[in-house]
Amino acid sequence: MPSIPRMLQPGNRGSGRAPADPPTPPVPSARAVVDCGVYVDGVRSQGTQDFRRSLAQVRESGEGFVWLGLHQPDERQMNDVAEAFGLHPLMVEDAVHAHQRPKLELYDDTVFLVLRTISYVDHDSLEVANDIVETGEIMVLAGRDFVITVRHGDHTHLAGVRQRLEHMTDHLKLGPSAVVHAVADRVVDSYLAVVSEMESDVDEIEERVFSTKNNDVDIDVVYLFKREVLELQRAVYPLVMPLARLSGNKSTSDMSPVRFDSPVMSPDAKEIRRHFRDVADHLTQATDLIAEYDERLTTLLNAASTKVSIQQNTDMRKISSWAAIAAVPTAIAGIYGMNFDHMPELHWPYSYPVLLTLMVCVCFTLWRTLRRNHWL
Template identity: 90%
Template sequence: MPSIPRMLQPGNRGSGRTPADPRTPPVPAARAVVDCGVYVGGVRQQNSNDFRRALRQVRESGEGFVWLGLHHPDERQMNNVAEAFGLHPLMVEDAVHAHQRPKLELYDDTVFLVLRTISYVDHDSLEVANDIVETGEIMVLAGSDFVITVRHGDHTHLAGVRQRLEHMTDQLGLGPAAVVHAVADRVVDSYLAVVSEMESDVDEIEERVFSAKHNDVDIDVVYLFKREVLELQRALNPLAVPLARLSGNKSAVDAAPIHFETQVSSNGKEIRRHFRDVADHLTQTIDLVAEYDERLTTLLNAAATKVSIQQNTDMRKISSWAAIAAVPTAIAGIYGMNFDHMPETHWAYSYPVLLLIMACICTVLWRTLRRNHWL
């Protein structure tokens, strides 16, 4: 297996930059900065939106790392960040344009992790719901002395993650790898929360499809949830391989695992244990989503079958009433031809007799069809 450069050790960084359009006035990168801090030994040292000064402090002292949080940066802002941290141009392009598939890439000694975020959309009724889940995106760029989180979307808040880690100095003392784990753990836990909230909706759809009280099944609702489950699968399934690589699982993936190493030799092993826990949670969530997908497929087939049966029942009723109506129509048509040689037309009792015959035939047909459950 080819050797992979280890993350979180000083090394070469790409220095290429995406060229900026000179016609566009420069926009300060600080406008996209949500938070920026220097952490030494798991303790926050300062607050500053000047990430260049924070990075310079870390590299001059040789201790700690910079955690920079960005929200929806544009191309110029991301280029300024890339110039300071030495990021590869392809990482800048992905971080700006977003809409990426969950993935894990290694650029020299910098890890680039893409995560899709999912939030549950509250709704009063299934009939009026247009979306069940909304998606966003978080990108994590981590090196030996920095970690950058780039958020796209309204449901990608990481303030709670930073605050929680700042109270866990032992965990944060493991370095940038601990931040990568905390973000991945937050995102995967949100997957499990969303899937749990969707369970009641899937149960309600199942009850409505198989309920005898609901003859008119709204297949559009089933299709809506089927679409949302596919959206979940696009966010969850591709993430399994990156987490397997981060957890050091050699048997689960074809690509070489990524090892986290810091000054303390046991830290890499500890981080891999944490990532294995996140991978287990992801596997649990994927299994639940796969179960929902199977149930919705079954419900879709059942709903289609129920609609088809209802249509057949309606057609049988229409055909039965048409057959009953055909009897008086045929008799009236025969005697409405006004031929001269029709003996019954000159009989005084022909009219009531024909009415009685039509009534008897229609009654017999109605009883026969009803007995055969056509009416």
């Protein structure tokens, strides 16, 4: 017996509505997992990458910690992770939506660190460059027995960090704090790499602006780099205070330093603080270079604007000079073009050559005077 169409079945007649689309199946949280491992005494344990089983293994044995890496998780995926690790809802919201300012926050026994990453964009010439730097974002959530890294964007600079750290057994023994340091160190080193690559561009702009041979200054290029430096400042400068807290520097931080001797991090607080002080020192170098570039670009912007104004004034003086020279024959032609009958010079046989000679002499005198005064 043939089946009855759904729209003609009893209860659906006259409804006039199409059947609803089937719900989209949820994306499993494992899709967002880049890697997951259990580390005991600085050595990665063999086993599954499922973060739930890994966390259960660590908490049952009371040894080691779980390192979970995620890439652009959605809200449902992050909620699954939060449920397993006991994360605060505000951390979940920030980890999903990203676009956060670099910061360090404490949620009970969990440290939440936000880092902005930057990457230098190669370009053939300054005229065709649209962007000099591109940004990404890394969030690190560290607790007593776990650390979660959440990446947003393609320029996060985390490739190879886990493999490199797995060969540093002594450092990895420090626990989740070692992972936090490794991520922060990698990001800050990328800052130094980017600002070093930008130096040649800034030098080239400076050479163009102050070049005596180049009178056509493209001020848009200076504006482009000024904008990119401002983007660097927004990514780098806010990280000064979080690193001051992580390194235990009370003099530069209005907030209390993070207690690494608490259950949140490694009990070896002095050792890990030494590592974070080294990262903070590298960050200071990056901020100093960015401040130098900003000052140089501001000077170049003012110099380029002044050079453009001077060039415009020079052009206007030349135009005015030629207009003054052209006014002489124009005035004479206008007077004798009025066709009055009683003009004695009209009937003089030498009137035409005399007037031509007079016009040439006056124009030449004006040209020589203006040229002597550097108007032409």
